[in-house]
Amino acid sequence: MNTPPPPIRIGALAPLSKPGWVEAGRHLLAGLELAAGEVGLIDGRPLELLVRDTAADPAQAAAAVDELAGLGVAAFVGEYHSVVARSAAARADALALPFLCSSAVLDALTEQPTDWVARIAPAQSRGWRVYADFLLKAGHTRIAVATQPTVYWASGTRILREHLAARGGTLIELDMSTLDAAAVCDALADHRATALLLLVGIPDPAVPIVQAVRADPRLADVLIGAPAGQPEFAEWQSLLGSDGTAIPFLRYLPERLTPLGTRVEAALRERLGAAPSFVAFEGYDTIAVLAEALRFHGTGRSAGPSLSAGTGPDTGPGPNPGIAEAWPHISVEGTRGRIQFSRVPGISVWQWAWPPIQVADRDPAAPDRFRVLFSG
Template sequence: MVRKTAIIASGAAVAVVVAVAVLFLLQSTPTRPAEPIRIGLVVPLSSPGAYTQGEEIKQGAEIAVEEVNAKGGIRGRQIVLYVEDSQGLPEKGRAVVEKLITRDSVHAIVGEYHSAVAMAEIEVINRYGIPMVLASTWADALREKEYAPVFNVSPYNAGNADHIVKFLMHIGATTVIMLNEDTDYGVGLAKAMQDAIRRLNAPIRFSSETVERTSKDFTPVLLKYKTTPPDILVTAVTPPGGFLLWKQAYEVGLAPTAKTLLYDASGSFQRYTEMWPAVGKGGQYMAGFAPYAPHMKLTETGKKVVETFKQKYGREPTYLVMQGYDAMKAMLTAIQTADSTEPGKIIQALREISFEGTRGTIKFSKERGVYFQQWKEIPVLSLQYTQVDQSIAQATILFPVEYATGRLARPPSS
């Protein structure tokens, strides 16, 4: 009996020694940091892409990442951005998305500005099943493919066209000419405008013409319409071509005039620091489509993003900053909700999340077609500059009427 007790006591002593040794080793071994969450960011950052726009999407996305990392990341995992330049080229966009997935092993991807580039990128995204939130790609064809991993927080042609047609009806326009660029975005918006006019039963005679986005001379096209000018000349041409088109429309005396309003459907006229030096007096009385204005109603999140951006860069953010932020926040919210970096779980979370973005509550539609996995209720405005060198914050909000800060102004009759 005594011998048995001694064996038990001896065994207990050994167990204590082993436990102490293990504890010592655990305390003396450095804790391995949690694996970071790797997010790819794809935007145009060099020519021939719209590199200024790409940089602004990047700036907004970085603010979203910095906010999360400052709070300890997601479940203790920091977010690491892998930034790639798509250069505004579909083949380059396809290649960098493939690299991000196969070489960098990113868990998800955010970004893009050019619809044509995104069309190439989402083929790779769909093949690998990696989630992607598009930041500023307006072509409806992207949604019509109904690819399960692809989501969109930006304005979209069908919604934009509805807004523009309602604005045209509001101001009583009956004849409209549209000059659209030769891209998926431009051609798609022209079609969306025709569809919206039919759907809304608008009393508008509408025609469109496709022009080269990179053209250096739009004068021959503009002169065709001067003999019988429309009520409104709508342009869907992104800069630098868009700036040149507006300048030449003014120089040939087509628009803006007392008869013909000049309306930008690309959202580019908000880039007033670049527009005024390029367009000059041609921008006075110009109106346009805007997904954001500093004097529109923002959420608390939106107000914080504006303040952070001003502190970092010393100027007002554009709508692209807001969309870059919203796209990244959507992805990070889905990863946190899923509590996983497994692609299928992130995709499922994206389908179900509802969260506060910069300009409203963001949730993705489950409808088919052009609304597929789109933030359908994104707020948009029509604005007008009435003086040369106005900032976007000084522009008059014309429409919707509940946001209006003034009425449409026209140049005096010559």
């Protein structure tokens, strides 16, 4: 009797417990798992996802990469939180293992340029500049940010400040390590800010800030925004109700999904029991891209001079150039458009340039419905 060939093992990273954003992790995993079940056999072998919970902990993510490397995975996929993805990317790069990052947007995903890491999500500098353009077009030039001291929020603050300043805007930074929600309201009134952006975690301190601003008559005309995308998820609506509507956020969806995307949307809705977020589509697209790399470039990993950082792979002869050498040659029709990778100035990894970007919010008249306010 013939022994079936072993599966191709893929390490999948996602925040599936607190303090990670569990709902985002659940959507990401739903997309990864749906695609893994649909890609079929690759060289006669099925894909097997070895899922590890990162819990928004960079050290836990690095340990998971080490463990999964020992189990013989061909590549890593996933992760939502940028600081966690950065830790995973550093370990994958050090181990010379491919990592296709699904959702994390921090520009500096690795300290140095690398050929081992590629990314589906847009870089933060791309998306957050689109968000700044939305604010300016809406007439907002005095903008406050309530922020917490993390690399991700600090990076977002810098991007917004530089983009706004070059166009006549002003950014006022409110440090939530020293302020409470009431103090935020006073600062908004004192600075005559017309918009407040939440660069903070949920539920705390985001929910108390929103509730306080909504209840303050001095701030009736202040726009609340959440560029990181919190209002897309059901948890946001369950925590805030009507207070959580009309809060613009970034999401990475096109005006119309591709035919594949339309089919995948229905399958994800059934799997999740709710409308899929853009994160679920990112998960699906990740596996679709990786499957293409596996089919046409093999499962092997070749390190050494052929993978000199930032110069592109050596495409010389050889039956198995390896997944990491496939990134610049891939062209896959995903759920949201054709996915191809390139080198982008200032970005240290192979980047899909660019996924579609929208600024959207929840409609106050129908909170389960989203309105697209701006595209970039």
